[in-house]
Amino acid sequence: MSDAQLTLDLDGWEGPLDLLLSLARGQKVDLRKISILALVEQYLAYVDSARALKLELAADYLVMAAWLAYLKSALLLPRDPLAEPDPEELALRLQLRLERLSAMREAGARLMARDRTGRDVFLRGAPEGLRTVRKAAWQAEIFDLIAAYGRISARMRPVMHVVADREVMTLEAALERVSMLVGERIDWSVIESFLPEAGERLRRSALASSFVAALELARQGKIELRQASPFAPLYLRARA
Amino acid sequence: MTLPDDYVRAVEAVLFAAESPLTIDSIRAHVGAGDVRAALGRLTADYAGRGIHIVRRGERWQFQTAPDMAHMLRRDREEPRKLSRAGIETLAIIAYHEPVTRAEIEAIRGVQISKGTLDVLMEAGWVKPAGRREVPGRPLMFATSPEFLVHFGLASRRDLPGIDDLRAAGLLDPVDLAFDRLEDDEDGSGVAQSLALGRDEP
Amino acid sequence: MTLPDDYVRAVEAVLFAAESPLTIDSIRAHVGAGDVRAALGRLTADYAGRGIHIVRRGERWQFQTAPDMAHMLRRDREEPRKLSRAGIETLAIIAYHEPVTRAEIEAIRGVQISKGTLDVLMEAGWVKPAGRREVPGRPLMFATSPEFLVHFGLASRRDLPGIDDLRAAGLLDPVDLAFDRLEDDEDGSGVAQSLALGRDEP
Numbered sequence: 001m002s003d004a005q006l007t008l009d010l011d012g013w014e015g016p017l018d019l020l021l022s023l024a025r026g027q028k029v030d031l032r033k034i035s036i037l038a039l040v041e042q043y044l045a046y047v048d049s050a051r052a053l054k055l056e057l058a059a060d061y062l063v064m065a066a067w068l069a070y071l072k073s074a075l076l077l078p079r080d081p082l083a084e085p086d087p088e089e090l091a092l093r094l095q096l097r098l099e100r101l102s103a104m105r106e107a108g109a110r111l112m113a114r115d116r117t118g119r120d121v122f123l124r125g126a127p128e129g130l131r132t133v134r135k136a137a138w139q140a141e142i143f144d145l146i147a148a149y150g151r152i153s154a155r156m157r158p159v160m161h162v163v164a165d166r167e168v169m170t171l172e173a174a175l176e177r178v179s180m181l182v183g184e185r186i187d188w189s190v191i192e193s194f195l196p197e198a199g200e201r202l203r204r205s206a207l208a209s210s211f212v213a214a215l216e217l218a219r220q221g222k223i224e225l226r227q228a229s230p231f232a233p234l235y236l237r238a239r240a
Numbered sequence: 241m242t243l244p245d246d247y248v249r250a251v252e253a254v255l256f257a258a259e260s261p262l263t264i265d266s267i268r269a270h271v272g273a274g275d276v277r278a279a280l281g282r283l284t285a286d287y288a289g290r291g292i293h294i295v296r297r298g299e300r301w302q303f304q305t306a307p308d309m310a311h312m313l314r315r316d317r318e319e320p321r322k323l324s325r326a327g328i329e330t331l332a333i334i335a336y337h338e339p340v341t342r343a344e345i346e347a348i349r350g351v352q353i354s355k356g357t358l359d360v361l362m363e364a365g366w367v368k369p370a371g372r373r374e375v376p377g378r379p380l381m382f383a384t385s386p387e388f389l390v391h392f393g394l395a396s397r398r399d400l401p402g403i404d405d406l407r408a409a410g411l412l413d414p415v416d417l418a419f420d421r422l423e424d425d426e427d428g429s430g431v432a433q434s435l436a437l438g439r440d441e442p
Numbered sequence: 443m444t445l446p447d448d449y450v451r452a453v454e455a456v457l458f459a460a461e462s463p464l465t466i467d468s469i470r471a472h473v474g475a476g477d478v479r480a481a482l483g484r485l486t487a488d489y490a491g492r493g494i495h496i497v498r499r500g501e502r503w504q505f506q507t508a509p510d511m512a513h514m515l516r517r518d519r520e521e522p523r524k525l526s527r528a529g530i531e532t533l534a535i536i537a538y539h540e541p542v543t544r545a546e547i548e549a550i551r552g553v554q555i556s557k558g559t560l561d562v563l564m565e566a567g568w569v570k571p572a573g574r575r576e577v578p579g580r581p582l583m584f585a586t587s588p589e590f591l592v593h594f595g596l597a598s599r600r601d602l603p604g605i606d607d608l609r610a611a612g613l614l615d616p617v618d619l620a621f622d623r624l625e626d627d628e629d630g631s632g633v634a635q636s637l638a639l640g641r642d643e644p
Contacts, residue, residue, distance in 0.1 A: 014528055017552025060553075092624070096617045100550055101531075103613040108534035110603035112525070115509040115595045122507045122515050125259035128305055128459040130313050130472060137318040138364035140328055142392040146401055148325070149332035150411025153403060156350055243491040246510075252493030253511035270514050289445040291454030309455035315472050 016064035019043065021098050021105070031099045036091040037075055040068045167202040174209035175216060178236070182223050188235040244282060247271065251279040261300030323364075326357050331366060335388070335400060339370040339381035358382065366391060446484065449473065453481040463502030463592055499591040500598060509595075523566075528559050533568060537590065537602055538614055541572040541583035549616075560584065568593060 013019040023042045024034045047065040050057050071094075074087030115121050181194050191214060195206045214236055217223045226235040244252065250271040255262060264276045271279075280301055284294045291306050305313065323331070333348050334340055346352050361367035370383035389396065401409070446454065452473040457464060466478045482503055486496045493508050507515060525533065532555060535547050548554055563569040572585035586599070596602065605614075612620045 014551065015553030089621070093617055093621055096620050097550075097552065100613055100617065100620075101552060103608055103611075104531055104534045104538065104550060107538055107602070107604060107608065108530035111534055111537065111594055112530055114603070115512070117506070117593045117595065119516070120509050120512040121595060122253070122257035124303075124458065124505060125257045126302075127461045128313055129461050130315070130456065130459055130464075132315045132317050132471075135316050135318050136321040136360075136363070138323055138327075138360065138366075139320050140323040140331070140391075142394070144323070144328050145332050145335065145392060146406065146409075147411055148328040149336055149400075150406045150409070152329055152333060152349055153406065154411075156348060244493070249493030249508065250511055250514045253507040254514060256494045256505070257507055257515050291446070291451035291456075292458045303458070305455040305459050306451065309452055312452045312456050312472050313459050317471075 016043075016061050017097060017101055019046065019061070020064075020094075021101055024098055025102075031095070031102055034095065034098075036095060037072065040072045040075075043068055044072070167199070167205065169196070169202065169206040169209045171209050171212055171216075174206065174213035178210055178213045179217060179222065182217070182236055182238045185236075185238065188226060188237045191234045191236055194236070244279075244286065247274045248279045248282050251276060252283055255283075255294065255301060255303055258302070261297050261302035263299050264301070267301070323360070324357070326351075326353060327360050330357050331361055331384075331388075334361070334367055334382050335384050335397065338383040338397075339373075340383075341373050341379040341381050343379060345382075446488070449476045450481045450484050453478060454485055457482075457485070457496065457503060458505055460504070463499050463504040463588070465501050466503075469503070497595070498597045499595075500588045502588060502592075504592070525562070526559070528556065529562055532559050533563055533586075536563070536569055536584050537586050537599070538605060538608065540585035540599075541575075542585075543575050543581040543583050545581060546616075547584075566593075 013022065020039060020043055023046070024031060024039050026042070027034050027038065044065060047057065047061060050061075071087055071090055075091060079088075117123065177196070178194050182189075191210060192207070194210050195203060198206060211234070214223065214225060214234070218225050222239060224237050224239055226237070227233070251267055254267055254270045264280070267276050267280075268274070280294065280296075287293050291309050292303055293306050295302060295304055329349055330345055330353055333345050337344065337348065340348075342353065342358065358367065362369075366385055366388040367382050368385045370381045372378040373381050384397065388394075394400065453469055456469055456472045466482075469478050469482075470476070482496065482498075489496050489505075493511055494505055495508055496503060496505055528551075531551055532547055535550050536542055539546065539550075544555060544560070560569065566589075568587055568590040569584050570587045572583045574580040575583050590596075591598065599605070608614050612623060615623075
């Protein structure tokens, strides 16, 4: 391959390995029998010619060139059994890579040459099409049904507010009781002494009613009230 | 039957790949000079008795599936689907109060029901029309079907638990009681979550 | 050739009406219980030698025109878009090595894949992601799709041209593996020999 051809195809390669493979194919032998050394020299010549023409070379081409230059010198020197890595191993690995890329390139070409749909074989132009009609199989459990009815019943049942029966002393009863008892007392008496004997609930109601009754009787001028300070005991006395 | 020659095969392939029925001229434009009509006759005979036919529509020819196979092209597939909340409530009302009109169902539910809800219940086969109520407008009444009893494993409608059973099972817990209980919960998500679980709570 | 029975006719009609290749299961979903595979075998034989064929693509079956009719049908049709060389090689590497990571593709090609290359293959529907390799970085793997088999007329991946020879020659193995095997097989002498050739030649 002449330098001229190489430069003409400068952009035709997809990377250094691609270029190496093209050069190797130029040897027109089985890839397993190519001369790696000849290949290396061709590659380096290509890179040199590109440089001579002041063409920009991608960095990976130059990296490959440096590596191949090293490989070339290692292959040419008398074999040093201690040299690492072994240049022959490197050369073999390069050859294996080229074989693999070549195999895939040929496989790709054979793939493209198959009878391809839309180019060589054709599918039916106007298929009727298949239809799947989805039908719902409705599911519900007996519990869902019962719970739903419970929910509706709870929602729609007339709401009834029940007030628990409570023991109370009405204001009228308290007025009557306080007016009666206060007349019998001579001195100041604490309000609790006017309450009936009763359980705690009735006692609280009686206290409230008796307090309101005491205020009412005081307003009517029938009794007097006395309290030393807020929350101190409240005393009642009939007005003289 | 001998194998078709290449001219017949070409007509066959062209007809197959065509996107619309073809006239004899347009077939010939593809396959070249020859007796297209004879080829079509041969093909029509070859396909008689098969699952696909060659048919003539006016001056155009096409392949199509055999008419008696049309039902194969359509396939019904059952997909399990859960009834919506509206669906299950409507079904419950019908089951407990049948026969009921749509207006009565709405009065009991306190919410209107969409037309689709009753359709779904009838499609499921659980509800059927049950005559008309003899009132103005003669509204249709609905009742449950024998399939309803089968699906829910009931011997008769009397097997449905009564109101007292529901109360004993805690299924009548008023909704606002559930709210009271949940107001202690600090965040809204907790409320929503417990509400969903509400009926399972003791 | 006897006329096909109704089950074979049904398989024929369903396959013919389908808009894409069908699996045996999806055929059976339409035609009902029966030996779909035997019916397909019978049909494949019936259509051999005709202008249209029945072919298997992966686990799917379809009708298509006979390949030798291509020249009749190609007229007034657009050719499928041409793939770039990078696209063809990448597709071949994925097909012959699948599942394969981007790095593995790049190792074989000796060059980075530009972003568009895999996109084009995926857009064509021939390549799809196929899980991740459980190595550091968990790189995505790629594999071919059922449409790949359809487009390239392959009954299965085993029908990829030359795949058995390539595998036997170790050309589908990574370089490291191939190298180790060479050393084992030939305990060094083979290596020395092939390199002797390399060294001796001008």
